[in-house]
Amino acid sequence: MAEPVRPYATWVEVDLQAIRDNVRWVVEQSGVAVMAIVKADGYGHGSVAVARAALQGGASWLGVARLEEALELRQAGFQTPILLLGYLSKAQMAYAIQSDLSITVWTCEQIEALEDHARRLGRKAQVHLKIDSGMGRIGVLPQDAPNLARQLVHSKHLVWEGVFTHFARADETNPAPTDQQLERFGFALEQMRPVFPPSLRIHAANSAATLTRRDALFDMVRLGIAMYGLHPSPACPLPPAFKPALSWKTILSHVKRLPAGEGISYGHIYTTQTTERIGTLPIGYADGFRRWQGNRVLVRGKKVPVVGRVCMDQCMVQLDEVPEAEAGDEVVIIGKQGDQRITAEEVASSWGTINYEVVCGIGKRVPRIYVNP
Numbered sequence: 001m002a003e004p005v006r007p008y009a010t011w012v013e014v015d016l017q018a019i020r021d022n023v024r025w026v027v028e029q030s031g032v033a034v035m036a037i038v039k040a041d042g043y044g045h046g047s048v049a050v051a052r053a054a055l056q057g058g059a060s061w062l063g064v065a066r067l068e069e070a071l072e073l074r075q076a077g078f079q080t081p082i083l084l085l086g087y088l089s090k091a092q093m094a095y096a097i098q099s100d101l102s103i104t105v106w107t108c109e110q111i112e113a114l115e116d117h118a119r120r121l122g123r124k125a126q127v128h129l130k131i132d133s134g135m136g137r138i139g140v141l142p143q144d145a146p147n148l149a150r151q152l153v154h155s156k157h158l159v160w161e162g163v164f165t166h167f168a169r170a171d172e173t174n175p176a177p178t179d180q181q182l183e184r185f186g187f188a189l190e191q192m193r194p195v196f197p198p199s200l201r202i203h204a205a206n207s208a209a210t211l212t213r214r215d216a217l218f219d220m221v222r223l224g225i226a227m228y229g230l231h232p233s234p235a236c237p238l239p240p241a242f243k244p245a246l247s248w249k250t251i252l253s254h255v256k257r258l259p260a261g262e263g264i265s266y267g268h269i270y271t272t273q274t275t276e277r278i279g280t281l282p283i284g285y286a287d288g289f290r291r292w293q294g295n296r297v298l299v300r301g302k303k304v305p306v307v308g309r310v311c312m313d314q315c316m317v318q319l320d321e322v323p324e325a326e327a328g329d330e331v332v333i334i335g336k337q338g339d340q341r342i343t344a345e346e347v348a349s350s351w352g353t354i355n356y357e358v359v360c361g362i363g364k365r366v367p368r369i370y371v372n373p
């Protein structure tokens with residue numbers, strides 16, 4: 001078989017058309033503005049490329065967790081509104097204002113500090129007020145929101161642009177916890193309504209709520225996991241129109257036959273039973289491939305077991321099921337090969353975690369290659 005030239009040992013392929021189509025579907029079905037959430041380097045997919053594809057798909061806002069993430073997008077040339085969803089220290093405020101970011105606030109001190117920085121810079125700072133309606137993370141409690149609303153309205157150097165909350169359990173089948181959060185959020189909104197600026201944007205829904213709660217759409221949704229074509233949870237699967245964007249691949253770097261009784265990898269926790277064909281993969285825990293017993297990968301369209309301990313940069317597979325496999329073959333960690341597929345959700349369940357953590361955990365040194373750019 002003619003062997004294609006592959007310039008990488010292990011790499012991620014991101015289908016940007018999948019991102020565009022997933023976003024487009026939400027834009028059309030929801031009928032509201034879409035903020036594409038590209039924190040954590042676009043959930044491990046690469047934030048700049050994902051942001052571009054999401055905007056092409058119809059998103060009009062970008063959302064990130066950290067100042068550094070927002071600055072990376074500004075440096076890449078994005079002039080779109082960017083909301084910093086998380087914590088911003090006082091020492092970072094001037095950078096955020098100068099980069100024209102929208103900043104999340106939930107205390108009186110933050111508002112004062114921002115007003116102060118904006119005044120000194122001779123600029124306006126855009127802010128979104130975060131309401132904690134039942135996540136217990138960041139945000140002002142509903143009953144304390146009106147005080148902050150008044151403070152925002154009286155701040156000369158702040159533009160009060162948005163108010164939002166975040167759901168803790170929108171990905172579960174039981175709607176009651178989300179009903180309660182919506183009720184508390186609604187209460188806060190009612191209390192503040194007399195002082196709302198005319199163009200205030202109200203937003204609440206993550207992917208799960210976007211897909212399941214028309215009553216949570218408000219003016220905008222914050223689309224994360226679904227944009228990447230990954231299921232919000234087993235109880236909240238994506239509609240069939242969505243397509244996963246990410247594949248994770250490596251190659252067989254070496255194949256050999258070992259006699260019975262040979263130990264494989266550190267600690268020799270696997271020993272060959274008979275003569276076995278053992279393959280080596282240039283992927284390890286430093287790439288985000290967990291040091292866990294029970295990993296399986298696709299070789300020649302079949303799922304084969306990883307045997308022995310996963311090393312930092314390499315691991316071994318047992319190839320008896322695929323006698324035709326040879327060095328140079330493409331190996332799939334996540335994605336399709338032939339008529340077989342390994343999903344991020346399957347990897348997550350074998351690792352005892354969620355798909356979010358699997359894709360966010362793919363190592364920085366793994367190149368992201370863009371398909372349909």
Ligand SMILES: *Cc1c(COP(=O)(O)O)cnc(C)c1O
Nearest residue numbers: 037085166206207222223224225
């Ligand atoms: C991460 C995040 C989102 C996106 O959540 P998904 O479940 O990935 O859609 C939305 N809003 C906030 C505040 C977030 O932190």
